[in-house]
Amino acid sequence: MTAVRIITVKTVVDRIEDGGAGIKLFTLVDPDRWELPPFKPGAHIDLHLANGMIRTYSLCNDPADKTRYVFAVKREADGRGGSIHLHDDVRPGDVIGVSLPRGGMQLPLHLSRLTFVAGGIGVTPFLSAAAQLRRLGRDTFTLHMITRGPPPLADLLAPLIESGHVVIHDTAVAGRPDIAALIGPAATDGGIGCCGPESMIGDFEQTAQDWSAEHVHVERFVAPPLPVDPQARPxxxxxxxxxxxxxxxxxxxxxxxxxxxxxxxxxxxxxxxxxxxxxxxxxxxxxxxxxxxxxxxxxxxxxxxxxxxxxxxxxxxx
Structure with missing residues (x-):
């Protein structure tokens, strides 16, 4: 068998907290409390779970928080089994191997206005970005949180709601807002981002066509279907x-x-x-x-x- 060499970091589950309906918030640390490899806002890590599964999640803590990896998991009963395993079988003290963090958001200084649109659990990468932006004194950002009923991760959102950086859009009350109205016209000094259900991302990408690609960030948690290529050849x-x-x-x-x-x-x-x-x-x-x-x-x-x-x-x- 030929195998790709995989570099993993040994971590221990330090805390598991309630993140709202069907959501748990996991905190991983180094077994000896050393610093973990650095990451960009909203970067991903792969969890190499004890049952052999590999699952990917966005980090939602401040990149300056160098001793923890924090991520949220929504329990998907009809998913592929990773979220069920994490919810039902993983406990504090368990060892989990994780990949080196990859990806994440670029937040260049010349972007004076940032607008993020999140649907449900898709808020996680923007929590990381918001933490870094506030720490650096870059307060000209808005996170539009689209949810049905109470938002997930309410404890993490609370200080951002209080500061006016998060706007909650409850679709049970007023329906889903117009994405174009949320992000506004293309701007050379602005940046936009979206993570949520595929229908929301589709609307966002349609609206963002006039924006420079370098100023647009999209995160998906469900892969879109790959179109059939009629020209495929061996x-x-x-x-x-x-x-x-x-x-x-x-x-x-x-x-x-x-x-x-x-x-x-x-x-x-x-x-x-x-x-x-x-x-x-x-x-x-x-x-x-x-x-x-x-x-x-x-x-x-x-x-x-x-x-x-x-x-x-x-x-x-x-």
């Missing part, structure tokens, strides 16, 4: 380190081809939004279909769960 994967050649058939994913031949690649979302299956590529012309890698990252990496190849031969750093 190609060969070459694993540079092991010297293996792997044939990938039309319509077959790179991940399926690798897994069928016992090449062990870590996966979580399997839809190109989390980045857990990032692999380096060395030669060829990959087709990037993910929503996680930056343009710079795509020059050297791809996500095997959704990537394809425009060339007959694609060499991976495996």
């Amino acid at each position: 190609y060969t994967l070459v694993l540079a380190r092991s010297g293996r050649d792997i044939a990938v058939g039309p319509g077959e994913s790179m991940l399926q081809a690798l897994t069928a031949l016992d090449v062990d690649v870590p996966t979580s979302c399997c839809g190109g939004i989390c980045g857990a299956c990032k692999v380096g590529w060395l030669e060829g012309e990959p087709v990037h279909r993910d929503r996680a890698l930056s343009p710079a990252e795509r020059t050297r990496s791809l996500l095997v769960c959704v990537a394809g190849s425009a060339s007959d031969r694609l060499v991976l750093d495996l």
